[in-house]
Amino acid sequence: EKLAKPLTSIREEVLAEADLWAAGGEVPEAKQPLDAGFHLMPNRLLDELASEGDSSELARLQATADRMTELVDKVVVLGIGGSYMGARALLEACCHPYYNQVAPTLRDGRPEIYFEGNNVDNDATQGLLDLLAGESGDWGIVVISKSGGTLETAAAFRIFLRELAQSVGEESVGKYVVPVTGSSGKLFDLATALGCKELFPVPDGVGGRFSVLSAVGLLPAAIMGLDIEALLHGATEMNEHFASQPFDKNIVLQYVAAAHAMETKHGADIRILSTWGKRLEAVGLWYDQLLAESIGKQEQGAMPLTIVNTRDLHSRGQQHQEGKRDKYITNLIVEEGSREPLAIGESDHNQDQLNELAKKTLPEVLSAAIAGTNKAYRDDNRATADLMLPKLDEYHLGQLLQMLMLATVVEGRLLDINPYGQPGVEAYKKNMNAILRS
């Protein structure tokens, strides 16, 4: 309540603008109302599924994912930025940690997933082509680009499409390629020319880094065998929570208030997302992009940094404990693991002196590390907050992703920064194209 503008009134504005936009009304230009659609998306998709059944977008996404699973053993997902990070976060968080390597039965017979088009790395691209060589008819492409003109993705698509055409024949590629793109543009035209069997939209009202809960994230998720309805249910639950809960119970507003207060009153303009578990790293990288690209404007905005513990306690941890007091740490903790706790166990070879910890399990060791780290920070007067995920499954991940997207929009309004658009990124794209074409 002591902030320049109460967060509750910002919430009302954001919700009113989105409703107005959804009803086809005019919203001030500076708010880029078209992008306000991300938080309406999950509700819409689920409503449409309930009313339209098999012809709804969700049902079609699932059917396409199942068709691709029948057709191929490997899927190359091409995309960059908001058209890539979400799908990778979903894969790492919700699928088997060795998804591509394990026996297909351990991933429900779903295809292996490879990401490309998120760089222009000559070695990595050819490395993946090596892996696909000789797999004729066994791999397909999901190409994701809202604008349809991003050079990294477009160049990769051309290269992988050429290989695919050589292996399955030019006339068949339309069966093996599924594009996700805007309703017009270069990729849309190309997909039409290739005769792609299905094409999914990135709605005009949903910007790249806010699009994980549209076909951009949902199609790869469905191909990986994830429960996409549960993801959306988690997100709609968070929408409801955001809209209805008072400030002191509202996780979105609480998160923004604490982070903003730490930044503006205590100089903590490095925002660390301290993830406790390897499966959360890509979720953190997704959030790094969301925060940096949305709020890092007009010489403002906290710098996001994702770390993975306990790994990074052995590297960055030193600085976080004793370095400059410019960091605010939010721990991201999963309360209930998805597998039975594994004990350290007794051994006849006790040279490592671990027998006294024999009954301790890996989750217990992790909990001790979390508590120990938080205590060490607290003893040195360094602020942390804990964000608890009951489980790392689709439903709770849907809640988390939606929470962080809503928080980013609210934070933008608090700082008087338009969270949508990325003019700085556009500058590099323009220069790169000019250099290449000169």
Ligand code: PA5
């Ligand atoms: O968040 C964003 O809008 C960006 O990160 C875009 O997703 C990224 O630049 C890729 O754009 P596109 O989907 O148009 O290829």
